[in-house]
Amino acid sequence: SPVPGYQPCDPQIICNRVNHVQTCLEELEELAAKRRKELEDSRQLWTFFQEMEEAEAWIREKEKILAAKTCGRDLSSVVTLTNKHKSMLGELGNRRALLHQTMKKGEKILAKKTFGSVGIQEKMREVCLRWKKLEEITGLHQQRLEDALNFFQFSAETDDLVAWLQDTYRIVSSDDFGHDDYSSQALLRKHRAVVDEVEKHRAAVLALRKQLALLAPDHRQGVDVQIRVVEVEQLYGEVAEVAVLRTQWLQDALAVYRMFSEVHACEVWVDEKEQWLEKMEVPEELDEVEVVQHRFESLDQEMNSVMGRILDVNQVVQQLVDGGHPSSDEVRSCQDHLNSRYGQ
Structure with a gap:
């Protein structure tokens, strides 16, 4: 028997409420997905800028080192500097690969045309120019080291020849x-x-x-x-x-x-x-x-x-x-x- 004072709800009202909740849930999921995407895009953006800043800092450090470097004063010092320069060339190769990966990330961000991507292209251009300049400076320094090495080797061989001739002159x-x-x-x-x-x-x-x-x-x-x-x-x-x-x-x-x-x-x-x-x-x-x-x-x-x-x-x-x-x-x-x- 029906409970006193109970009035049954219209099934249509229940159905409407379920549909409303379902719609709200879908909207919430869409907002969450959108937020997640925005956060991921933001993370990628700031990761890109951070990696670019690190690349610029590394470039500045190497520019200072190359600007302060001499080509040595004798054969021994030139050989030491040449070995150090070879190590730096290895670092340069590793850093080049990392920069190439970062540039690809920047290109992907630009392709998405997301909000906040303003300045990426300018930053990429600046870093590329500085990197190109660094490679030019590195190449010039390597050439100077090779020239100095050839000169001091020539001088050392000449000194050895003179010493031998002087000893031989005393003999003859x-x-x-x-x-x-x-x-x-x-x-x-x-x-x-x-x-x-x-x-x-x-x-x-x-x-x-x-x-x-x-x-x-x-x-x-x-x-x-x-x-x-x-x-x-x-x-x-x-x-x-x-x-x-x-x-x-x-x-x-x-x-x-x-x-x-x-x-x-x-x-x-x-x-x-x-x-x-x-x-x-x-x-x-x-x-x-x-x-x-x-x-x-x-x-x-x-x-x-x-x-x-x-x-x-x-x-x-x-x-x-x-x-x-x-x-x-x-x-x-x-x-x-x-x-x-x-x-x-």
Whole structure:
């Protein structure tokens, strides 16, 4: 039975209220979705500006570093700066990739044409210009470092060449020509090895001007470096000239000692034969006469051989005298003594 005072609601009213609530719920969901989208767009926008600010701050930092950097004062410092610059180039590559991603985000925001996107294009243009300028400065600094590295390497190689030439000059200008046949021959062998090394360094000296021409104008046009190249060329010429003279001096010394050795050998032979002739007695028997006659025949052969050696000695002496050897008087005296002994 119906409850007293209860009046049933019209079903149409209930249906209308349900529809109204459903409509309000849908509107609320739409507003929430719209708000969510606006918030997401805002987040993307401010994330973009934040990343752009970070990129600009990084660019400013690197600009200050590059503006304060020098190119070094020697080879070691240039190598250190070059290694640091290589590290910065790696950072530059990583930062370039991040900036490229940020630019893509900005392009997407612009494509949406959302509220608040004003200034994005201007910011992108400014950062792009600053980035391009940074890359130009980085490239110029890298070129300056490479120029400085080439210059200091050239200077170091030139200094090494000068040091070697100075050491070699002291060697080839030595007044030690040996004291006998053996020592002079040993010195001559060592000197020929030095001469070979001098000849091998000729190409390095001749290449100096080509290497100088490849340096940057600021470096190759310096008066000091040009004078340095001329000094190296002159020093090499002096070393080569003295080396040739020392070769001749050693050969002359060797010829003198060999001549003295030959003279000594000939005089020893003369002494032996003089003693034999002085002690020889006239044989009385036929057999003894034949023995003596045979020994005289052998003596004739030996004398012919010794005469050939003496003629060689005379020829060597004449060459030494004609060449103005400093021991010409001693050599001539030795020759005269030998010729006199043999003539007797």
